[in-house]
Amino acid sequence: MAAAEHPRLLLPQFLSPDLCKELEFIHRSCGTVGYRPNVFSTTLSHLIATNCAHLILPFLSTRERLKEKVEEFFGCEFELFIEFTGLISWCKGAYIGWHSDDNRPYLKQRDFAAVCYLNSHGKDFRGGIFHFKEGEPSSLVPVAGDVVIYTADNRNIHSVDEVIDGERLTLTLWFSRDSAHDEDAKLIALLSQILLSQEDDECNSNLPLPASDNMYWFPHGESGFDIRCARLQILGFSFYSSNDGKYNISNTSHDPLELLVKPLQIGRGNEIFEKEFINSLHALQVVQFYYWKAPELATERRETGTAMGSAQHSLIEKSSNLELVLPCNNELAETVLGRISYDDANLSFDWSDFALAVIRWEDYICRLCGDLSILMPHWLAQRTVFFVNPAELKK
Template sequence: MAVENTRRHIRGFLSLDLCKELEFIHRTCGVVGYRPNVFSTTLSHLAATNCAHLILPFVAVREKLKEKVEDFFGCEFELFIEFTGLISWCRGASIGWHSDDNRPYLKQRDFAAVCYLNSHGKDFKGGVFRFKDGDPSSVIPIAGDVLIYTADDRNVHSVDEVLEGERLTLTVWFTRNSAHDEDAKLISLLSQRFSDHEKGKSYSFSPLPASDNMYWFSNGMSGFDIRCARIQNLGFRICSSKHQQFSTSDMAVDPLELLNMPIRLARGDEIFDMEFLNSLHGLQVVQFCHLKLSDLIASRKKQDGDAESTEPHLLDKVNGLELVLPCDHQLAEKVLGSMSCDDEALSFSWVAFKLAVTRWEEYMFSLYKDLLMLIPHWVFHQTIFLAPTTEQLSCNQFPGFEEPLQNKLQR
């Protein structure tokens, strides 16, 4: 096969709404990755941290990518998905010339698909994808574009160093070897969730953190917790709950363990008087509010005449309730870039944030309900797909995201 037939750059494959939804998932669930200055979110990690419902936004795009790869490379019905993950490359991240199957434990990989979720020049600088030979010789990441290529030495490639910001991709690898089928492993994890539901066990939508070291970005003697950094990067501060207040001299408590306990969120000197189960719970709501702030403000204006609309209860002063955490804020901003902006600071309101809490709960419940409908089909067929019997899902608008799941792909 000639080099030019081993790769294809497809423009506008994903809708921008889907790109934003996957970005939301990564910024709320991501952990320290496999390379320096890289963060990742895998589907198995979502399942393991009580976020299995967040796998649903991946389902349609995985199917569509598999169809596109099989069609382009002439291997219809031969492939299995070996790995699905959200990967962000931050300032300082890069990789030299390599092929995606260049290790003995990676030889099962036959094809790769890299979906760009944000754009070069707008969201980050650097991070250009380059091939050693053939055409195209380089690909400038643009949100919605997809690059597919063979994983062997016909497509040796590199990624330039990211100079600023966070370069975000959805990366999927495909294999002909069924022993490396990602779906089988995921279905085993998800079937337990369905079993718990049938037994009547209660379910919380709040995420459960993994071990603290998975969130710790180390840089010599300094570092930061990615959960803490992403919350603070959007202008919020983390405070203790009403019932758990610790002094800075309380050495019996590991500061990072406080992020796994109930917290409250503050902005300026005001504390939002609601407890979040843990920092990941708070982070999901903060990121949801950031993503949908303009819509939340518009919804708030529509509710201004509603007599039942109430102002959120705030505590006037932080008064020493802020948690003292080992987080190098300057390093975090250097690595992750700055997400908050003056316009958002001016337009932010606690009323909109309170509405974000409700909309987040509605979104999570909708995903969980749909997941329960799909799991029996996945278990029966031993593959993850949008079951034909659940076409009604395409008519449901996920609260907070405008498009139905299937329509988020540009066909």
Template sequence: MSEVEFEPQSPRLFIPNFLSLNECRELEFIHKSSSTVGYRPIVFSTTLSHLIATNSSHFIIPFIPIRERLKDKLEEFFKCEYELFIEFTGLISWSRGASIGWHSDDNRPYLKQRHFSEVCYLNTYGPDFSGGLFHFQDGEPKSIVPKAVNILTDVLMYTADDHNIHSVDEITEGERLTLALWFSRDGSHDEDMKLISLLSRHLLHDNMADSYLPLPASSNMYWFSKDQASNYQFGFNICWARLHVLGYDIYISQDSSCESDVSESLLKPVRLVRENELLDQEFVNIMHALQVFC
């Protein structure tokens, strides 16, 4: 299928088959390995600044060619006679219960620097999740059905203003994963300059000077309290939360109860439990379980 351009009053472009499935799977791996809780417990996010802050800056490398291709296509479609700057890049996954109502992407005073939006769908409506359809309030297409099947996957580009008010239905099953980018005409919001500054500070840090390997992230970053996890009776590790969404619990071999100190799951071997069945495979830690099993 070729590119689909829509009417000028609602400038938007839908591009089927833009990203390779291998690129999608690589980004999915990074997200499952590194994500943290988003604006609420049922939304997870991985930002480039977050990867640097957790000593995982090597994970930024796969984003670079994808971001450049998306930026070039956006500038071409909108016939930009000025340079655009990437304002934000993030992997965002929504679990069951997540949704967002009608809005434009510049609908807050602190978001007015956002002029264009791009959404890359990294998994498929139906096999991977139910609900979660993207709808425009006006114009065509009315709805976008995400797919990432066979070899390639889809991208949607549109202006971030009120010409493209949109919503996303509630997720009813599974997890919806996207790569979201926003672009600005204002160079002071250039994400790359901020990332270079963060990288420079980390590379100059004494603890990093003699090492080429990422250091383990603090266990605190993977934890959110029971007040943030309103649907559960106790606070829990965010990695455990990802497994919980998929229907698994964890068992720490050295301790019959992982709930007493879930942060130990970052340091000790774990096994997975589904309903009443203890699975045979033992993982080095909970991060290993996320990377290999999920």
């Protein structure tokens, strides 16, 4: 069958390995339960709504590069709007049968799809192979950095095999010709609200604020798990009460999940890290940042022969009454989220590297917040969220 009957485009290695890791860090720190069983997602509006507007910056240049590619390939320059941008992960048991992406009355506005693979089949997950019903290529094995673009109509009916193990992560975008579905307009509206509410509250402006608990709850029969607990737990950490048990479960008459929005500490093995985090999402973001940077931190330590973070932290010996007892089925969490692989599978956890990661995370967030404050007035004036190097604007 001729290619024109099934218009699609493959862009191998369109995203750099480090960008794939950065987006993975964002998803694992900020993601919520998704729209289908065993699927998790992080949308740009969710990032803005949870006080992490600065974390939309790493998406922007790829978003624009993809829109240009789609317009050029399908010959519709300057006609398209981005309808949706999101990180979507599929865990054990997730799959989708034959469908086109515009196959519901409320999805008719979708004209094109771009799926960017952020991790790789075989290494990070098993199953999850993509198939087109007709035309070539008939199957795609996800490889981190690769992108597939296709029309959202029935010329590109496709399916994804069930994920057997691990977490399959993509950055997925849909494009529309209909300006009523312009994602930027929604983002600008949200950003303007946030800007207004932040005027009186400067100091906490770059720490994550959790959404409602149900957005993090993965239900399973009578039990389930909170994704914030699960993500920490599968890496070997637990949450601990700070303030000598002031917030511990026995002192709370409310829902134990409320402890996740209060100050807390984290621990591992017999040790609790002394730093207090403002809430579970703050702690989770720093832990995920550590895992993004861990290979580079370990190399630095080996090369310089010193643990640079060692001067900057102290550990408290664990006392069991401080561990937060939360309603999380850990066994289920491990089954659903699977084993996590890192670049260097032999990398062992190191608290002094972690302490250094805390400092590097603060620098990273400060840089993004600085960039955001330069870009935001331009976005609000032009009613679109665009990428430009902030240094260019300062000139």
